Amino acid sequence: MSSxxxxxxxxxxxxxxxxxxxxxxxxxxxxxxxxxxxVASGGGMGACGVLAMSPEQIAGWAAGFRAAGGGPLQMNTWVPDPPPARDADHEQRVRDFLGRFGPAVPSAAGDAQPQNFDLQMEAMIEAEPAAISSIMGVFPEQWVRRLQRRGIRWLAVATTVREAQAAEAAGADAIVAQGMEAGGHRGAFRAERAESELVGLFALVPAIAEAVKVPVIATGGIGDPKTAAAALVLGASAVQVGTALLRCPEAKLNEHWAEALAQRPWPEDTAATRAFSGRLGRSLRTAYVQAAEAPDAPRPAPYPVQRGLTKPMQSAATSVDTVMAWAGQAARLAQDRPAKEVVEDIWSGAREILEPGCKL
Amino acid sequence: MSSxxxxxxxxxxxxxxxxxxxxxxxxxxxxxxxxxxxVASGGGMGACGVLAMSPEQIAGWAAGFRAAGGGPLQMNTWVPDPPPARDADHEQRVRDFLGRFGPAVPSAAGDAQPQNFDLQMEAMIEAEPAAISSIMGVFPEQWVRRLQRRGIRWLAVATTVREAQAAEAAGADAIVAQGMEAGGHRGAFRAERAESELVGLFALVPAIAEAVKVPVIATGGIGDPKTAAAALVLGASAVQVGTALLRCPEAKLNEHWAEALAQRPWPEDTAATRAFSGRLGRSLRTAYVQAAEAPDAPRPAPYPVQRGLTKPMQSAATSVDTVMAWAGQAARLAQDRPAKEVVEDIWSGAREILEPGCKL
Structure with a gap:
């Protein structure tokens, strides 16, 4: 009998x-x-985060993916926030602070502009992935209709039950339930609520599964058979894995970041911080992240200003301590193994846990 | 084949x-x-949190428990923090703020003293429960030896892997892995780190299970068969349940608090706050909690000063909005059913999930 x-x-x-x-x-x-x-060759779904990519880069990436064999693919970009309020005096304090960790930060660094959302959406739709995913909000209605007409599924990241309900109401085909354990940016629809509405995956998945009818994909803290099996038990239909793939040889990670992951950090060695981009994200608790947490450190500027201001420091980094070293609370599960094997083993192991003794 | x-x-x-x-x-x-x-009659382990109880009250509670049939029992108190630094001006601001939600707060309210830890430990040991549990740190060595001589197990609450390792090294018989989802006070060994080291249960349980040899008890977000099964899959040997028992008729909860739980709050309707006691704890996001989160609200005083200062407001509460309404992120799982049934169904349901088709 199947579970x-x-x-x-x-x-x-x-x-x-x-x-x-x-x-x-x-x-x-x-x-x-x-x-x-x-990942696609292992039977899972590959992914491309296009946030920093131009339409031409998106098209080029997709052509490369097809040339490499193609397969199921998710592409993702952020739903834009309103333009940030600028404060030259405050940015000066942030620049002075960042100058302690890297080169002097030119004042123009804060003028960084995000890519054009509409052009990115056009380019992703032209690439015809199996799914396009939203984060930081829901897609505007006209884009939802465009996706539906092209038969591209919309996966909507949600960090609370109410965000999941809003995404389902707007037409999402599946909800990506992002626990507070997840590495990288947290997808809170309202940036200012990101810290106060941190929800653990353990509570989030069953609550969202109860609140919506579409499938739930669990993410945050998942990277091995046990965690995948637990997420499925909690009500997920699939799992999304990030940090656990970063040591795979195909990830070609920055060497300092990869070495830090190889130390198998405990959950408490990561921190939710705005210090890199102005939007809350989980990274290794590096020297810069710790310094930015101190009471006398200047508050990070809003996204994307802070992202621009921290670029010089990151570009000059000679150790992990000033790298934007995203990592989830299960970072220790990342292994130096081919991604195809990681994907296959997560699923075969999860099945064995959920149906002990059953033949796969 | 058993899982x-x-x-x-x-x-x-x-x-x-x-x-x-x-x-x-x-x-x-x-x-x-x-x-x-x-809970004990359902086959689980009952519990008594003695934090606010005198030695005489502890002895009386234990006598009542034995008279009611007895059974497996855990008793718990906090490992004391150093005495708080007082700041009369700041306390005045907190008192003014609290006066907006309840009666005027006398200045002496901040002089609240915790019960004497050593006398509580004596009284708990005399009561001979199956286990005594620590939170907010590890028990001093002389008390560990006393517990061992009396054959009383020491369950140690840990919120990070390093806390779990410290507790095992000090002689703990089992680790209670407390996820950030948990209702009530968070057991961070160092009060000032409670917010920055929030770890989700999904990442915490497997990491602690990997790091220690003693059994792991998962707590935070657990209250039904699915969540119990998932915790066991992640590496726990048992689960600890709090909020999910609060609507049981035996809990005799404050009516405002019970009514609020009956609304089946979503995870994001709870908040981690110091506003009630000065120590971080998770409660419903009531009007007072929301007001205390505002940037212009005064920072809560340290424990136990804040606990004393908020007493008048809580005593006068006429709605849930000023009650210390602790609740975990899975508060919606609390049911108005006898606790014996809740306990029995969690385990029989979890077994059915983990061994589908097996006869119980």
């Missing part, structure tokens, strides 16, 4: 054309074609 | 004399004899 959790995952796989209910997280800046391709 | 998770839970039950690997959380102020007794 209900395994049946639910199998139905999701059939719906999305997967062999494994394992989805790569769309990590902007850390989604090389080779990694997405390896 | 490894079920085997691990069965071994724990044998070791602690339980029929169900379900432990009542020791909720100070919300551990009436009737609730602990009902």
């Amino acid at each position: 209900p959790a395994v049946q639910r995952a199998a139905a999701f796989c059939e719906q999305f054309g997967l062999r494994c209910p394992v989805i790569m997280a769309p990590m902007a800046g850390s989604s090389p074609v080779a990694l997405a391709s390896a | 490894p998770a079920v085997q691990r839970a069965a071994a724990f039950c044998e070791q602690f004399g339980l029929r169900c690997p379900v432990i009542m959380a020791p909720m100070a102020g919300s551990s009436p004899v009737a609730l602990a007794s009902a």
Whole structure:
């Protein structure tokens, strides 16, 4: 007799054309074609975080992915926030603070502009991935209709139950329930609520599964068979994995970041911080992150100003201490193994846990 | 073939004399004899949070529990923090703020003193529970030896892997892994780190299970078969349940608090706050909690000063909005059902999930 959790995952796989209910997280800046391709070849869904990419770069990435064999793919960008309020005096204090960790920060660094959202959406739709995902809000209605007309699924990241309900009402095909454990940016619809509405995956997945009818994809803290099995038991139909893939050879990670992950950090060695981009995200608790937490450190500027201001420090980094070293609370699960094997083993191991003694 | 998770839970039950690997959380102020007794009669472990109780009250509670039938029992108090630094000007601002929500706060309210830890430990040991649990640190060595000589198990609450390792090194018999989802006070060993080291249960349980050799009891976000099964899959040997028992008729909860739980709050309707006691704890996001989060609200005073200052407001409460309404992120799982049934169903349901089709 098959377990209900395994049946639910199998139905999701059939719906999305997967062999494994394992989805790569769309990590902007850390989604090389080779990694997405390896995940897809393992039966999961590859991913590309296009946040920092121009329309031409998006098209080029997609062409490379198809040339490498293609397969199920998710692409992702952020729903834009309103333009930030600028404060020259405050930015000066942030620049002075950052100058203690890297080169002097030119005042123009804060003028960084995000890519054009509409042009990115056009480029992603042209690339025809299986799914396009939202984070930091829901897609405007006209884009939801465009996705539907092209048969592209909309995966909506939610960090609370009410965000999940809003996304379902707007037409999302599945909810990505992002626990507070997740590495990288937290997808709170309202930036200012990101810290006060931190919800653990353990509470979030069953609550969202109860509140919506569409499938739930769990993310944050997942990277091995045990964590995948637990997420399916809690009500998820699939899991999304980010940090656990970063040591795979296909990830081609910054060497300082990869070495720090190889030290197998405990959950408390990560921190939710705005210090890199102005938007809350979870990274290793590096020297810079710790300094930025101190009461006398200047508050980070809003996104994308802070992102621009921290670029010089990151570009000059000679150790992990000033790298934007995103990592989730289960970072210790990242292994130096081919991504294809990681994906396959997560699912075969999870099945064995949920149906002990059953033949796979 | 039995699942490894079920085997691990069965071994724990044998070791602690339980029929169900379900432990009542020791909720100070919300551990009436009737609730602990009902949990024990269901095959789990009852609990008493003695934090606010005198030695005589502890002895009286234990006598009542034995008279009601007795059974497996955990008692708990806090490992003391250093005495708080007082600041009369700041306390005046807090008193003014609290005066907006309740009666005027006398200046002497901040002089509240905790019960004497050593006398509480004596009284708990005399009561001979199956286990005594620590929170906010590890027990001093002389008390560990006293517990060992009396054959009383030491359960140590840990909120990070390093806290769990410290507790095991000091002689703890089991670790209670407290996820950030948990209702009530968070057991961070160092009060000032409570916010920056919030770890989700999903990441905490497997990491602690990897780091220590003693059994791990998962708590925070657990209250039904699915959540219990997921915790066992993640590596726990047992689960501890708090908020999910608060609507049981035996809990005799404050009516405003019980009504608010009956609204089945979503995870984001709770907040981690120092506003009630000065120590971080998770409660419903009431009007007072929201007001205390505002940037212009005065920072809460340290424990136990803040606890004393908020007493007049709480005593005068006519709605949930000023009650210390502790609740975890899975508060919606609390049901108005006898605690014995809740405990029995959590375990029988979890077994059915982990061994589908197996006869119980």
